Amino acid sequence: MKLLALLHASQLVTLAGPKRPRIGKELLDLGIVRDGGMLVRDGKIEKVGPSDEIEKNVRGAEILDARGRVVMPGFVDAHTHLVFAGNRLDDFERHARGETYEQIAKAGGGIWSTVKKTRAATEPDLLAQAKKHANWFLRCGTTTVEAKSGYGLTVEDELKILRVLRRLKADVRLEIVPTFLGAHAVPRELSPNEYLNLLITEMLPRVTAEKLAEFCDVFCERGYFDIDQSRNILSAAKKVGLSLRGHVDQLTNSGGAKLMAEMGATTADHLEQTDAQGIASLKKANVQPVLLPASVYGLGSSRYPRARKMIEAGLAIVLATDFNPGSSPTPSMPTVLSLACTQMKMSPAEAITASTVNAAYSVNLGDKIGSLEPGKLANFVIFDCEDYRELAYWFGVPQTHAVYVHGDCVLNSSRDR
Numbered sequence: 001m002k003l004l005a006l007l008h009a010s011q012l013v014t015l016a017g018p019k020r021p022r023i024g025k026e027l028l029d030l031g032i033v034r035d036g037g038m039l040v041r042d043g044k045i046e047k048v049g050p051s052d053e054i055e056k057n058v059r060g061a062e063i064l065d066a067r068g069r070v071v072m073p074g075f076v077d078a079h080t081h082l083v084f085a086g087n088r089l090d091d092f093e094r095h096a097r098g099e100t101y102e103q104i105a106k107a108g109g110g111i112w113s114t115v116k117k118t119r120a121a122t123e124p125d126l127l128a129q130a131k132k133h134a135n136w137f138l139r140c141g142t143t144t145v146e147a148k149s150g151y152g153l154t155v156e157d158e159l160k161i162l163r164v165l166r167r168l169k170a171d172v173r174l175e176i177v178p179t180f181l182g183a184h185a186v187p188r189e190l191s192p193n194e195y196l197n198l199l200i201t202e203m204l205p206r207v208t209a210e211k212l213a214e215f216c217d218v219f220c221e222r223g224y225f226d227i228d229q230s231r232n233i234l235s236a237a238k239k240v241g242l243s244l245r246g247h248v249d250q251l252t253n254s255g256g257a258k259l260m261a262e263m264g265a266t267t268a269d270h271l272e273q274t275d276a277q278g279i280a281s282l283k284k285a286n287v288q289p290v291l292l293p294a295s296v297y298g299l300g301s302s303r304y305p306r307a308r309k310m311i312e313a314g315l316a317i318v319l320a321t322d323f324n325p326g327s328s329p330t331p332s333m334p335t336v337l338s339l340a341c342t343q344m345k346m347s348p349a350e351a352i353t354a355s356t357v358n359a360a361y362s363v364n365l366g367d368k369i370g371s372l373e374p375g376k377l378a379n380f381v382i383f384d385c386e387d388y389r390e391l392a393y394w395f396g397v398p399q400t401h402a403v404y405v406h407g408d409c410v411l412n413s414s415r416d417r
């Protein structure tokens with residue numbers, strides 16, 4: 001038996017509340033306990049409250065003094081492309097010089113360069129790079145990520161990426177929810193219909209037979225997969241028992257939000273171009289929007305999704321990094337909080353709810369993580385600040401002091417530096 005008593009947090013940000021994603025004014029209620037404490041037994045939260053109450057039960061416990069620091073649930077990053085080979089440094093430099101994405105793709109850059117490198121990489125190589133990424137997430141205060149395949153685009157290479165995710169899950173303390181995104185792009189060697197057929201008749205059955213994914217995702221966009229093709233893929237995935245997510249309405253408003261509502265998807269992601277009608281259909285079907293402001297920033301765009309309209313409409317909004325080598329090379333949820341507040345006019349409290357408890361529900365883990373409440377896993381982060389708003393305010397400053405997963409200290413900035 002292992003007993004841990006955390007005491008004297010300047011703010012214990014519990015996010016305690018109804019057992020469902022938060023909407024409207026609920027997003028503002030962080031359930032903060034000042035001079036807060038928490039009792040953790042065998043990796044699970046047993047008691048949460050003012051320190052003087054928790055202190056009555058600490059006999060035999062390891063004491064963790066969080067004086068002068070904010071303690072909150074680990075971030076849940078609900079949209080990442082964690083496994084890929086190499087980087088896009090050349091593309092980054094070309095874009096900085098003013099070249100367009102079309103020019104960069106013609107010069108051999110863009111997603112194809114990452115697909116080529118990922119196909120060429122061995123499983124151990126991919127795993128080694130993925131471990132480096134996983135460690136970045138932990139250092140930013142993230143304890144759970146959703147992670148997608150999508151840079152293989154052949155049966156074997158997509159399975160390879162998902163197997164790397166499974167190995168990673170066993171090897172690191174970051175918790176991982178795997179998503180099959182074979183429909184990230186049509187590979188150059190096949191026609192769209194040939195690839196769709198391969199995806200539905202070969203990839204999906206193998207992915208489900210090996211239990212390699214919990215979700216299926218699709219990139220629904222002009223030049224990638226249109227509404228009908230996306231519907232075919234998602235219907236097939238639903239039939240074999242996968243839950244659904246989708247990259248929709250990022251560059252054009254193609255009615256992707258409406259499609260995700262029609263399919264009963266768990267989330268609709270991106271939504272930069274989604275209009276009032278799209279927002280209304282998401283609400284009707286209870287689909288959670290996953291907003292990715294770091295990819296808008298990374299692309300040098302200023303067209304952020306309409307977060308305020310979505311909150312007003314009563315959507316259970318989620319924020320995520322979209323960590324990937326092309327448009328969003330950041331694993332940092334604090335950076336996303338800053339962008340949410342400055343560019344999408346969310347309040348720091350709304351942004352924190354969207355990246356913890358709401359994000360947890362969006363990966364089907366709302367009953368286990370996302371808030372600090374009795375019965376939940378002790379996945380929490382101690383930050384070097386006294387007020388939770390500082391996380392969104394001091395952008396670019398690493399404020400992670402220590403990270404705990406299942407009650408174990410997996411990272412301590414003073415020890416691991």
Ligand SMILES: [Zn+2]
Pocket residue numbers: 079080081247322324
């Ligand atoms: Zn993405």
